[in-house]
Amino acid sequence: MDVTTLSLKEIIRALESKEFSSEDLVSAYLSRIEKLDGDLYSVLEVSPSALEDARKIDKARSSGQELGSLAGVPIFLKDNMMVKGWGNTSASQVLEGHKSVYNATVVDRLKSAGAVLLGRTNMDEFAMGSSTESSHFGTTKNPWDKTRVPGGSSGGSAVAVSAGFAPVALGSDTGGSIRQPASLCGVVGLKPTYGRVSRYGLMAMASSLDQIGPFARTVEDVAFLMQTIEGKDQKDATSVELSETSISELIEPTVDGLTIGIPKEYFLEGMDADVKRLVMDAVAELEKGGAKVVEISMPHVQYALAVYYVLMPCEASSNLGRFDGLRYGYHSTGENLTETYSRSRGEGFGPEVKRRIMLGSYALSAGYYDAYYRKALKVRSLIKKDFDEVLKHVDAIVTPTSPSVAWKLGEKFGDPLTMYLSDIYTITANLATVPAMSLPCGFSQDLPVGLQLMGRPFDEHMLYRIGMYYQSVTEWHKQTPIV
Template identity: 65%
Template structure:
C-alpha cells in the first residue's frame, strides 16, 4: 500500500481514480481479511462514494488531500446508518443515529469510509482477543496478537488493506497495536480531537487518533479531524499549525529525554537493542540525549487501573437492555438487568465494571479512587517538569513484541502490564506517537515519542526525521 501523500498525488494527477483505489482495497480485503479478521463489516456504498469523488474531480472541483482516500473506522466511532457494536454482543444490531465529529470532518474532506474494524470489547484489552467477533491476527505472524484495543485498525493498515484507519487510545490502544504491527500510531493531546460520537470507555482519558504508514500521513489526517467542536466541551480551539509539507524534519540541537524509570533491568534484550540504536542515531545527528526522571511513573499502571474502571462503571451503566442493544427478559426488572448484562458483556468488561464499582464504593472511594486522582496529578507534574528540560521524551512503546494468541488471555495482570509504557501519556493528557523501529525476534518494535501538550508539531518533526533514517 502506498502512503496517503503518494495516493493523493496520483489521484490529483489523474494517473489513478478513487474507484480504482477503492476496488483494489476491497479486493485485497476480500482475499485476506478472513484469515486476519481486521474488518467486521464493509460498506456497500464505498464504490459509489468513490465514483462521486472522481466525478467531482473531473468537473474541475478543487479537492483536499484526503479526497478519494479509503479510511477504516474502529467499531466504537459512530457513522450514521452503520451498525455500531464496540465489539460487543451488548450492542449487536444497534444503528448509529448520527456521525461522530471526526467522521463528519472526514466525509466533508472527501474521504471514503470503507468499513468497521475489529476491537477488544468496549476497547477493554491489549490484544484484540475479547471481541464478540473473534480475535484479530497479526499480519507479520498470524499466530501472534496484533495488540489492542484497536487491533483491527492497526492490522488494516499493516496488511495494506487501507492507507489509514481510525482508532481510540485510552491507555495505549492506538500506540501499542501500532508498535506490534509495525505502523505509525498517534494519540493526540486530550482535547485536540473531538470525542463526540466515540462510544466512551473512560471519558477523561479517551482520544481518537490515526494509524498510518508514515508520520506525515498522520499529520495530514490530523489536519482534517482536529479542532474545536461545540458538541464536545473538552475540545480546544487550536492555534494554526504548520502544514505537514512545510515541516522540516531535523533533530540537530534537539533535547531528547530518556526517563530512567522506563529503562530498567529485565527489558527484552533485542527490543532494548533497537531502542539503543535509535538513540545513537539521534546522537549522531546532533541531538542532545539527557536522562530525565518521572518519579511517579511507577504508580501509573495502578492509578490507571483505578481511574479507568471507575469511569467505565459509570459509562456502561446506561447499557441496561431496556432502551437499546441486547435484551434478555427476566422474571422481574432486577432479573432482566442481571441477565442482560450478565449475558451481554464479556468477562473482561465485567471484570472492569466490578473493579470500578469497588473503587467507587463508599468505604473505598478515598482509599483508592481519590488517591489515584492525586497520583495522576503528580504524574502530570512530573511530565511538565521533565518537558521543561527536554523537547521530547523517548521510550519503547511496548515492553515486548507481539505474543502468541491466547498466551495472556486468562492472565489479566500480565495483559495489563503490556500498557506500562503507554498509560502515562493518557494520565498526563499529552501527545504521544509510536513509530516503527526495526524488529526484534523477527517482529516489529515501536519507538514512542511523547511531547508537550498541544505540541504535536514537535512529534511530527522528530518522527518524520526518524522514519527517514
C-alpha cells in the same frame, strides 16, 4: 494495481493527477481484503456504499468541482466510532443489532474532506484489552505472524494499515490502544493530546483518558490526517480551540539542537534486551542528527499502572451504565425491570468488560471512594507534574512503546494482570494528557518493535518533526509483512 504499500501522500498525488480513480483504488483495496482478511479478521464489516462513495468523488473531480483534502482517500474506522446507519458494536454482543443514530464528529470531518469510509475494524470489546482477543466476533491476527496477537485494543485498525487494506485508519487510545498495536504491527500510531480531537460519537470507555487518533505508514501521513480531524467541537466540551495546526509540508526535517530525554524509570533491569537495543539505536540515530540526549527521572511513573487500573474502571463502569438492554442493543427479559437490566448486561457484556465494571463499581462504592478513586486522582497529579517538570528541559521523551514484541495468541488472555502490564509504557501519556506517537524502529525475532515519542501538551508538531527526521534516515517503516 498494487496498493499494498501506497502512502496517503502518494495516493493523494495519484488521485489528483488522475493516475488512477478513487473507484480503482477502493476496488483494489476491497479485493485485497476479500482475498486476505479471512485469516487476519481485521475488518468487521466493509461499508456497502464504499464503491458508490468513491464514484461520487470521481465524478465530482472530473466535473472540476472543488474537493476536500482527502477526496477519494479510503480510510477504516475502529468500530467504536459512530457512522449514521452503520451497525456499530464496539465489538460487543451488547450492541448487536444496534444502528448508529448520528455521525461522530471525526466522521463528519472526514466526510466533508471527501474521505471514503471503507468500513469498521475489529477491536477488543469496548476497547478493553491489549490484544484484540476480547472482541465478541473473533480474534484479529498479527500480519507478521498469524499465530500472534496484533496488540489492542485498536488491533483491527493497526492490522488494516499494516496488511495494506487502507493507507490510513482511525483508532482510539485510552491507555495505549493506538500506540501498542501500531508497535506490534509495525506502523505509525498517534495518541494526540487530550482535547485535540473531539470524542463526540466515540463510544466512551474512560472519558478523562480517551482520544481518537490515526494509524498510517508514515509520520507525514499521520500529521496530514490530523489536520482534518483535530480542533474544537461544540459537541465535546473537552475539545480545545487550537492556536495552530501542523501543516505537514512545513515541518522542519531536522533534529539538530533538540534535547531528547531518556527516563531511567522506563529502562529497568530485566527489560527485553532486543527492545532496549533497538530503541537505543534509534536514540543514537537522533544523536547523529544533532540532538542532545539526556537521562531524566520521572519518579512517579512506577505508579502509573495502578492509577490507571483504578481510574479507568471507575470511569468505564459509569460510562457503561447506559447499557440497559432497553434503548438499544442486546435485550434479555427478566421477571422485573431490575432483573431485565442485570440479565441484559450480564449476558450481553463479555468477561473483560464485566471485570472492569465490577472493579470500578467496587472502587466507587461507599467506604472505598477515598482509598481508591480520590487517591488515584492525587497520584495522577504527581505523574502529570513529573511530565511538566521534565518537559521544561527536554523537547521530547523517548521510550519503547511496548515491553515486548507481539506475543502468541492466548498466551496472556487468561491472566488479566499480566495482560495489563503490557501497557506499562503507554499508560503514562494518557494520565499526563500529553501527545505520544509510536513508530517502527526495527525487528526482533522478525517481529516489529516500536519507538515511543512523548511531548508537551499540544506540541504534536515536535513529535512529527522528530518522527519525520527519523523516517528520513531509516527504512523500518518501509518494511511490510507478507500476508
